[in-house]
Amino acid sequence: MNPNQFQVRLITGTGNGGGGGGWGCLPWMILGVLFLAVLPNWLANGLLLGLTLLIVAPIVALGVLGWWVRRNFIQGSCPACQYPLNGWKFQSAPTQCPQCGEVLHIQEGRYQRMTPPGTVEVQGVEILED
Numbered sequence: 849m850n851p852n853q854f855q856v857r858l859i860t861g862t863g864n865g866g867g868g869g870g871w872g873c874l875p876w877m878i879l880g881v882l883f884l885a886v887l888p889n890w891l892a893n894g895l896l897l898g899l900t901l902l903i904v905a906p907i908v909a910l911g912v913l914g915w916w917v918r919r920n921f922i923q924g925s926c927p928a929c930q931y932p933l934n935g936w937k938f939q940s941a942p943t944q945c946p947q948c949g950e951v952l953h954i955q956e957g958r959y960q961r962m963t964p965p966g967t968v969e970v971q972g973v974e975i976l977e978d
């Protein structure tokens with residue numbers, strides 16, 4: 849084994865872009881603990897609480913956002929041509945299918961046609977007489 853190679857790998861292993869994780873942040877963690885030990889108790893507790901909130905708040909916010917999107921995002925298809933469509937549950941304005949032009953609205957979490965039920969769609973056929 850080449851000793852130089854080991855050294856290079858060690859350096860690249862610690863420099864993981866400061867994204868957290870790994871042992872690269874260990875000296876900073878030790879420094880942080882020492883820093884907190886020097887501070888008065890109430891200030892240290894306040895800082896820890898602030899840091900915890902700073903870390904936890906985005907995670908909670910992302911979780912809530914994900915839950916809300918899963919609840920309100922609709923993945924459906926055009927009832928006339930089966931073209932896949934995406935939309936929001938609370939969308940009240942009618943939309944138009946980009947493929948067949950059918951006017952659709954969202955009802956009970958599904959895409960439905962604006963035409964009243966029982967309407968029959970007929971395609972015109974030209975009949976030629978000899």
Ligand SMILES: [Zn+2]
Pocket residue numbers: 926927928929930931945946947948949950
């Ligand atoms: Zn369609």
